[in-house]
Each structure stands twice: as C-alpha cells, then as structure tokens.
Amino acid sequence: GGSTGLYRWCCRANHSCRPNSAFAQMESGKNRLIAVRRLRKGEELTVSYLSDVVVLSPGQKRREQLFNTWDFQCKCERCD
Numbered sequence: 866g867g868s869t870g871l872y873r874w875c876c877r878a879n880h881s882c883r884p885n886s887a888f889a890q891m892e893s894g895k896n897r898l899i900a901v902r903r904l905r906k907g908e909e910l911t912v913s914y915l916s917d918v919v920v921l922s923p924g925q926k927r928r929e930q931l932f933n934t935w936d937f938q939c940k941c942e943r944c945d
Contacts, residue, residue: 880935881911882920882927882943888912911941 878886878898885904889897898910913920919930924944931939 878910878912880914880931880937880939881941882913882915882924882939883941884911884913886910886912 885900885902885908886898887901889899891897898912900910904910914935915927915930919927922930928939928944931937
C-alpha cells in the first residue's frame with residue numbers, strides 16, 4: 866500500500882489552481898517544497914491540492930473537486 870505522513874512545514878502551503886510551488890519526495894523520504902517559477906519577495910507559497918489531470922480541467926470541474934474533497938470554494942486568481 867501507500868504511505869502517509871505529516872510534514873510540519875509543507876502542510877502549511879495553501880492551494881492555488883496556478884501554484885508557484887510543488888512537493889518533491891526525496892529518496893530519503895523527506896518531502897521538499899520547491900518553487901516552480903521565480904518568486905517575488907514576500908509572495909505566499911502555494912501548491913495545487915488537485916491531481917495534474919484535474920488542475921488542467923475547466924474551472925467548474927476544479928471547483929467541484931475542491932469543494933467535494935476539501936470543503937472550500939476556490940478563490941485563486943485562476944478561478945476568480
């Protein structure tokens with residue numbers, strides 16, 4: 866089966882349908898949060914809570930998935 870873990874810092878990243886960061890699982894088992902583009906000073910780190918397939922879907926499908934799975938209405942720049 867799969868494995869789960871609680872990552873003290875990575876779990877604090879908020880969702881965006883246009884994330885600026887992503888999780889990277891290291892061979893050691895450590896989870897890293899890496900930037901996927903250049904960040905501005907003070908910019909909030911965001912990740913996508915959606916699978917790669919769903920994050921590329923139209924807005925309505927993304928919002929439904931987020932609401933059904935995470936119980937919130939996405940208000941990111943891509944959804945607004």
